Amino acid sequence: MTTSNKETLLLVDGMALMFRAFYASAASGYIRRTKAGLPTNAIYGFMRYFWDAVEKFSPSHVACCWDLGSKTFRTEQFAAYKGNRSEAPDDLIPQFAVILEVMDSLGIPNISAQGYEADDCIGTLASIYCQDMDVLVLTGDHDMLQLVNDCTSVIIMKKGHGNYMVYTPDSLMEEKQLLPRQIIDVKALMGDPSDNYPGVRGIGEKTAVKLVQEYHDVEGILANLEALSKGVRTKIETDLDMLHLSRQLATIKCDVELACQIDECRLELNHALIASKFEELEMKSICAWMGVAVV
Known part of the structure; x- marks a missing residue:
C-alpha cells in the first residue's frame, strides 16, 4: 500500500x-x-x-x-x-x-x-x-x-x-507477473464469463497470461502471429473482431463526467x-x- x-x-x-x-x-x-x-x-x-x-x-x-x-x-x-x-x-x-x-x-x-x-x-x-x-x-x-x-x-x-x-x-x-494495464489485455484474450463476453474462443487464462507476458499487449501479439503455434494463431485470427471488442469492454473508463x-x-x-x-x-x-x- x-x-x-x-x-x-x-x-x-x-x-x-x-x-x-x-x-x-x-x-x-x-x-x-x-x-x-x-x-x-x-x-x-x-x-x-x-x-x-x-x-x-x-x-x-x-x-x-x-x-x-x-x-x-x-x-x-x-x-x-x-x-x-x-x-x-x-x-x-x-x-x-x-x-x-x-x-x-x-x-x-x-x-x-x-x-x-x-x-x-x-x-x-x-x-x-x-x-x-x-x-x-x-x-x-x-x-x-x-x-x-x-x-x-x-x-x-x-x-x-x-x-x-x-x-x-x-x-x-510479484503475484501475477503482470503490469496493471496488462490485466486488460489478458481479459481481452480470455474473455469474462461473469460479464458474458467471450474474448478469443478456446484461449483460457493460462494461455492469455503467457501471451501477454511474452508479447506485452494485444498489439505485440498481433505483430508476432507468425511466431505463435498454428492452433493459437488460428483462434486469434478467427476471433479478431471479438478480441478488439472484448478489450474495449474490459477497459474501465476513467473520464466519466461526475459531480463529486x-x-x-x-x-x-x-x-x-x-x-x-x-x-x-x-x-x-x-x-x-x-x-x-x-x-
Whole structure:
C-alpha cells in the first residue's frame, strides 16, 4: 500500500459489497429483517465489511460508487454484455435504496453516472484525485487491478471479515507477473464469463497470461502471429473482431463526467444522524462498533 503524508481517499465498490454481504448471510437460510419485515441482512453485512476497512485503512475521505441499471455504453457495444446474470433476489432489491440512505447518514457521497458502471466512476475518481491523495479502491472485483498505479492501491476482499489483499504495482507484479494495464489485455484474450463476453474462443487464462507476458499487449501479439503455434494463431485470427471488442469492454473508463467535490468526501461523522438511522433499522449494535453513542 502507498505510504506518504498525503490524505487518503477510499473508493468503495458498493455493488460488490452489497452482493457479497447478501449472499454471505443468505447462505445460512436466515434473512435479518426489521419488525416491519424489511430485509436488512445485506445492509448489516455491508456495514461490517465497510467499517472494518475504514478502521484498518484509516481514510480521511470516502466515496461509494454504484451501478445505476443494466443499460450502459457496454451493452450498446455488445448486447449480450452481462446478459447471463439473473435478477437480484427479491430480498436484496429493497435494500439498495436503504443502503444509499445509510451512506447519506454517514455523510458519504453516493456516486453513479447514467450509462456507466460503478467501476467507471471509481476509475474516474481515482484518476482525478490520485495526483494529490493516496487512493484506495475497496472491491472484490479483480478487473479493478488495471487501476493500480503508484498512488492507487486496490484492496481485494478475500473470504472472511478483515481479510484483504492489497495490490500495488510491486505486489501485482510479484503475484501475477503482470503490469496493471496488462490485466486488460489478458481479459481481452480470455474473455469474462461473469460479464458474458467471450474474448478469443478456446484461449483460457493460462494461455492469455503467457501471451501477454511474452508479447506485452494485444498489439505485440498481433505483430508476432507468425511466431505463435498454428492452433493459437488460428483462434486469434478467427476471433479478431471479438478480441478488439472484448478489450474495449474490459477497459474501465476513467473520464466519466461526475459531480463529486473532494470536500464532500471528508469522513466526518454526525453521531446523532447515524444513531437515528441505525435505530430506525433496528441495528444499534452497528453504532457500538463505530463508537457512536445511542441517545
